[in-house]
Amino acid sequence: MGSPVQRRITIKDVAEMAGVGVATVSRVLSGGSASAETRERVLDAATKLDYRPSALGRNLRQQRSGGIALLVPDITDSFYARLTDGVLSCARSYREPVTIGVTGDDPEQEADLVGALLEQSMDRVIAVPSGDGEMWAPALRAGLSVVFADRRVWRDPAPGQRRVLDEVPAVLADDRAGVRTAVEYLTGLGHRKIGFLARHGQSYRMEAFRAAVGDALDEELVAPARASRDSAYAAAAGLLQRRPDITAVLTGDNMLGEAAVLAARELDVRIPRDLSLVMFDDVPWAELCAPPLTVVAQPAQDIGYRAAELVMRQGRRPRTVTLPTQLIIRGSCGPRR
Amino acid sequence: MGSPVQRRITIKDVAEMAGVGVATVSRVLSGGSASAETRERVLDAATKLDYRPSALGRNLRQQRSGGIALLVPDITDSFYARLTDGVLSCARSYREPVTIGVTGDDPEQEADLVGALLEQSMDRVIAVPSGDGEMWAPALRAGLSVVFADRRVWRDPAPGQRRVLDEVPAVLADDRAGVRTAVEYLTGLGHRKIGFLARHGQSYRMEAFRAAVGDALDEELVAPARASRDSAYAAAAGLLQRRPDITAVLTGDNMLGEAAVLAARELDVRIPRDLSLVMFDDVPWAELCAPPLTVVAQPAQDIGYRAAELVMRQGRRPRTVTLPTQLIIRGSCGPRR
DNA sequence: AATCCTGATGGAATCGTTTCCATGGGAAGT
DNA sequence: ACTTCCCATGGAAACGATTCCATCAGGATT
Structure with missing residues (x-):
């Protein structure tokens, strides 16, 4: 119910009220040149009618929808x-x-x-x-x-x-630097077998990881996952089970970090005693986690x-x-x- | 530089190629009636030209942008x-x-x-x-x-x-039921002084809380916050400091829950020993938190x-x-x- | 055979804006 | 005083689709 929907106020209405042509109204409203007096009359009419230009008309004319x-x-x-x-x-x-x-x-x-x-x-x-x-x-x-x-x-x-x-x-x-810093930190702590959990699409990070680890690279330690939570968990659990000799893991994003924490708990691998973990991306909960997570923060x-x-x-x-x-x-x- | 941008294929091009009028093309494409032969010719031309109708034109005509x-x-x-x-x-x-x-x-x-x-x-x-x-x-x-x-x-x-x-x-x-269940759970554990952390805009939950607590309500235990993380933390820390006699807190959303956990840690209030916490909204990290958080899950x-x-x-x-x-x-x- | 009806079809109007172009007037320059 | 120039101005075209309406062909009905 309610009142019937009202007709839209168009540029024509404004032009009529101001006693000028539509072209002039358009110019005034989009900052073109016009005499001071005309400008005022147009602006006045526009506010009085509460005119709002239709993005539709403009978009069609300009052959592009803004946004x-x-x-x-x-x-x-x-x-x-x-x-x-x-x-x-x-x-x-x-x-x-x-x-x-x-x-x-x-x-x-x-x-x-x-x-x-x-x-x-x-x-x-x-x-x-x-x-x-x-x-x-x-x-x-x-x-x-x-x-x-x-x-x-x-x-x-x-x-x-x-x-x-x-x-x-x-x-x-700066993926490359982020990965390098994380890997250096871990090797500095004595870790040699470092795993990397990544998603498809994080190939840059994966490459950076390969470069950072260098000789020590063991392809089996690089575990890819798809975009879902389940797949992330599967990749994490799989990696930890396949290679119990692993002592540190770097994850390519926070979802994989979450998965790694859960998988480690499930498999009774304790962090940081049995496994060191560095996660890409600092999220608010990283601090709340047990233990609080060491992360590579990105300015998202x-x-x-x-x-x-x-x-x-x-x-x-x-x-x-x-x-x-x-x-x-x-x-x-x-x-x- | 690449090739110059190509002219857009319009319905007119399709009409010309199919040897029909634009009205017919429009009808065929939007499922109107047309003879089988015409329909085929139009569809054929459309695919051959890789025609994609412009949302702009349609929107203007229909006086509404979709979406x-x-x-x-x-x-x-x-x-x-x-x-x-x-x-x-x-x-x-x-x-x-x-x-x-x-x-x-x-x-x-x-x-x-x-x-x-x-x-x-x-x-x-x-x-x-x-x-x-x-x-x-x-x-x-x-x-x-x-x-x-x-x-x-x-x-x-x-x-x-x-x-x-x-x-x-x-x-x-169902805020009302969610709040009630949480409050009943807490009172069942013996808690009498239950605080509530809410944001503006969570007035429904606040009201539900007032109703659920009933007589036991102490207005001082209801702490409002604004939409930012800082404000959430301030509200949480303020509540805990103002009323050390509080033994349980319900938070109106996950950001306030996070703030409550942080504030409790900062003030050396231990969860769940000194303070019981129920948070509205189940988030993935609730399980990773130390301790894992009891929550009112919502089907977001x-x-x-x-x-x-x-x-x-x-x-x-x-x-x-x-x-x-x-x-x-x-x-x-x-x-x- | 004349009329009616149905369904397909295309021309043209329409949506609201911007922008091109022609016009007019006033100021400045010769 | 006449030309030139510039600026303000408005009419009209354009954007690309949908849809109203008139037309027409062909079959069915009287």
């Missing part, structure tokens, strides 16, 4: 939630709406979402890419401005695509904020931004026994 | 992240994009966002309302279909507004999913949906000493 699209693997993951928060907080200052999609780290879903983006004529995208990134080629060709966050795309054999994808700006945490919110800044500054093509990580030592690591 | 808007207080909060995930997963099945905004539990920001929604001609909104909800009246008048999630609006003195707001469907957790994801379902079914006005909560007993409560 920023954000594609993350999993909004439930604290890291991506914080990243999202950063994007939102920057977007707010530009008064741009943010449309969000979750990819589940699945290239197919990602391609789907990119298609939807094109349909919506979104022209600004921030994405955490999952696959080899080939689905981005048509989007780039269609004129979208894309910024990658947290990861770039997998190095890909196809040389043609690669160039265009390498031009996509990216905002990253900042990554999102910077990515949003980049995607808004269409003009100059900025290069990749790398933000520092920080090793925060708490209580989950001890000397090798 | 769902979602307003939450804080995307960083695990509860709202899971709720968002539920919304996204339902929206995906309708192929509807989701635009998200964070209100910070601040009515002013919320009003701002609602204004932006109107500007975008969004006509489907899911919101966790923060204030007295008066900013929703113009939106409802403009024809938006709104669904509240997790909370309804504060009961408001103004009787005119109230009716229209009470018609807004809502998907809620389900709340989001159901809300999205409701907002998509324009037709029948459904009533409020209340979903059950569940007390999960872990290790953070003990008998009164």
Whole structure:
């Protein structure tokens, strides 16, 4: 019930009330030139009628719907939630709406979402890419401005695509340094058999781990998981059971860290006595955990904020931004026994 | 540089290639009636040209931009992240994009966002309302279909507004039962001085707490906080210091639970020996905490999913949906000493 | 055979904005 | 005084879809 929905106030109404043409109203409202008197009359009419320009009309005319699209693997993951928060907080200052999609780290879903983006004529995208990134080629060709966050795309054999994808700006945490610092810390404590739990999509970290460990690398100690909690737990439990000689583990994100703690408890492996644990990404609960977790902190919110800044500054093509990580030592690591 | 951006394929191109009028193409593509032969020719041309209808054109014509808007207080909060995930997963099945905004539990920001929604001609909104909800009246008048999630609006003195707001469907957790169960559990353990930590916006839970405690209520034991982590910690620490006679605390959400654990540690109040703690909302880390936290679990994801379902079914006005909560007993409560 | 009806079809209007272009007037320069 | 220039201004086109409405063909009915 209630009153019937009211007709929308259009620019035409404002023009009529102010006694000017619609073109003039448009110009005044978008900061074009106009005489002081006209400007005042138009502004007056606009406020009196409580006129709000329709984004629909503008978007169609300009052939692009404003706003920023954000594609993350999993909004439930604290890291991506914080990243999202950063994007939102920057977007707010530009008064741009943010449309969000979750990819589940699945290239197919990602391609789907990119298609939807094109349909919506979104022209600004921030994405955490999952696959080899080939689905981005048509989007780039269609004129979208894309910024990658947290990861770039997998190095890909196809040389043609690669160039265009390498031009996509990216905002990253300094994985390499973060992994190196963590590994050095662990080797400093005497650990030699260090395991690494990673998800697909964390290949950069996995590579950095291989580089940091160097000769001591035992491929069996690198355990990949898929994007779900169950898969994370399975990978963690599997690694600990397969290799009881392991004395330290680094996990590629907080979900895997959680899984490692649970699996260790289940298998009666005590942290840090039997196993030292370093987790990528500092989350609020790391401090509440028993024992408090030593972590490689990443500026998640900042990554999102910077990515949003980049995607808004269409003009100059900025290069990749790398933000520092920080090793925060708490209580989950001890000397090798 | 890459090739120049290509011209968009429009319905006109398809019509030309198929040798029919644009009206026919539109009809075929949106499931209207057409002869089998025409249909095939159109579909053929559409695939051959890789035609994707522009949402912009459609939206303008239909005077509404599709998609769902979602307003939450804080995307960083695990509860709202899971709720968002539920919304996204339902929206995906309708192929509807989701635009998200964070209100910070601040009515002013919320009003701002609602204004932006109107500007975008969004006509489907899911919101966790923060204030007295008066900013929703113009939106409802403009024809938006709104669904509240997790909370309804504060009961408001103004009787005119109230009716229209009470018609807004809502998907809620059963706060009342959840609070009652938790309080009964604690009183069953012998606790008499039970504190309650809540945020603004959790007035329903606060009320439920007052009802559940009944005579034993001591207003000083109810501590409100604002939406930030700092404020949560301040409220928790303040409560524990002000009233050392307190033996149990119920927190209105997981951020306050986290704050309570930290504050207790800081003040050397041991859980569960000196203080029993029940937290609203089950989060993954509740199990990892020392001690593991007893919680009132809420179906966060389900709340989001159901809300999205409701907002998509324009037709029948459904009533409020209340979903059950569940007390999960872990290790953070003990008998009164 | 004339009429009616049904279903397919295409032209044109429409949504609300921005922007191109033509027009007009007033100020400045010769 | 005449030309030139510039700026304010408004009409109209454009964006790409949907949808109303008129038209037309062909079959069924009287």
